[in-house]
Amino acid sequence: MVVKVNGETKTLAPGTTVAMLLDGLGMDASVTVVERNADILERSAYPGTVLAEGDVLELIRFVGGG
DSSP: OEEEETTEEEEOOTTOBHHHHHHHTTOOGGGEEEEETTEEOOGGGGGGOBOOTTOEEEEEEOOOOO
């Protein structure tokens, strides 16, 4: 299946969840906000949210610094 992640087209296996996508990209779910088709997902929903053909995702990581 094909989805867009931060403007880039990605091909994923059917059944891929948001948590699986983040893990595959090496992103820490605890500091990543996921917007799926213009809706912000709750972090607790990442493991159970199965992605669908044509989904548009924006992944935003919070970075601390000083």
